[in-house]
Amino acid sequence: MSPATPEHRQVVRYAFYKLEPAWRRLPAERQAAAKTELGETIERYHGRLLLRPYGLVGIRGDCDFLLWQVAEDLDALVELQTALNRTDLGAYLTIPYSYLAMTRRSIYEFPAEAPRDQRLVIRPSAAKYLFVYPFIKTRAWYSLPKAERQRMMDEHVRVGRKYPTIRLNTTYSYGLDDQEFVVAFEGDNPAQFLDLVMELRESEASSYTLRDTPTLTCVQMSLWDLLDTLGGASATRSVAPATRGDGFTPVCDAADLPPGTSKRVYAAAEAVALFNVGGTIHAIANRCTHARASLSEGTVDAAKCVVVCPWHEGVFSLETGQVLAGPPTAAVQTYRVKIEGDTILIAEAREPTVASAPRS
Ligand code: FES
Structure with missing residues (x-):
């Protein structure tokens, strides 16, 4: 045996x-x-x-x-x-x-x-x-x-x-x-x-x-x-920083998001995925619209400026949030991004969603 x-x-x-x-x-x-x-x-x-x-x-x-x-x-x-x-x-x-x-x-x-x-x-x-x-x-x-x-x-x-x-x-x-x-x-x-x-x-x-x-x-x-x-208050509320009067929320230090990395942050109790693609920061909603996978854990194709969902390979544009391939049918929300000093701030998007970060 x-x-x-x-x-x-x-x-x-x-x-x-x-x-x-x-x-x-x-x-x-x-x-x-x-x-x-x-x-x-x-x-x-x-x-x-x-x-x-x-x-x-x-x-x-x-x-x-x-x-x-x-x-x-x-x-x-x-x-x-x-x-x-x-x-x-x-x-x-x-x-x-x-x-x-x-x-x-x-x-x-x-x-x-x-x-x-x-x-x-x-x-x-x-x-x-x-x-x-x-x-x-x-x-x-x-x-x-x-x-x-x-x-x-x-x-x-x-x-x-x-x-x-x-x-x-x-x-x-x-x-x-x-x-x-x-x-x-x-x-x-x-x-x-x-x-x-x-x-x-x-x-x-x-x-x-x-x-x-x-x-x-x-x-x-x-x-x-x-x-x-599980019900009760959202896990994010205790850690989400306050939104400022101009609509922007500071979410992390730029040094915590070097080129080629991604990060999940919170703004107004929403999970947001940040991506540093060659020194440019992109921000989109973290939840895939197909089955809610965490997009900050996806794979970035820097040349196409897209993220591939880790679960079923849905492809989202990091610039527009649009679906480019795969099972999702709805776009993800995008966010405006700006850098002040060493801090990355985001706000709900009404215009292009990128900002250049200091290269590390
Ligand atoms: S959960 Fe993202 S493609 Fe299915």
Whole structure:
């Protein structure tokens, strides 16, 4: 059973959080500060862990959001949760569901699939939805000859291939957590996922399923949008600087935005993406009009003066906010920009939206 070469595996946690309603009765200033603290705490762990936020508000009653956590060791998961527990908002969060798992190679052969080593590394896609459930097979399944199980798995895979837009992440929990697997499907169309699951119910392997609930439908969104779904005051209010009489808001030091970089800032409680393209500062609304990805995390093509959305590759002009390619259909708001001394200021746009910054 043990592999000839050691596998480098990742640990995966699907942690579902629920906010106590009492939090929404706290003063607005405390709510705003608590959201900012929680958001910044999570952002500090980007890089140490792969962290994907998903919202469930409006979809489930028993949980509000998911943090999909992928790490190289269990210590990182402990450190992250410890840091969250120390926050003000963390005192009002419960964890109705938490599923721990690990990547590993399948014991079954799927020759037409991606190289086996790819299953050892979680690479989330840009899909809008994630469908997660814990999974346990009956003990009778394990008594079947391996060839018999392989035959049933082949049927399973054949059905899955009829739905190529649905992508499966299977991770293993044997001995680590209550379930045997955690199954997470990614896709942009819940109707296709529903049809896939209905069809899989008729497969022979399905009769060997002991448990596959709860099934949790999650919507991918930026961390700051997710915090907004929780209700209460916006996370941005406590940190957004005041707008001046001329309509301009100071948002950051020019030195914090050197050429070739981007940055998310706030003005009048709106998230705004700043880009320094060859010494010229551009400002557009941070939320993609397609599915609200954070455009400050997109890729800039300096030659075309555009940003490519990190989720579905929508392309926006940094000069006009217009959509130039991809799924979005509505332009993003642009902002006027000016530099005073070392400070970048922005205001709602009525004219061209660029300013030259000192080159560093
Ligand atoms: S969120 Fe889909 S293109 Fe930006």
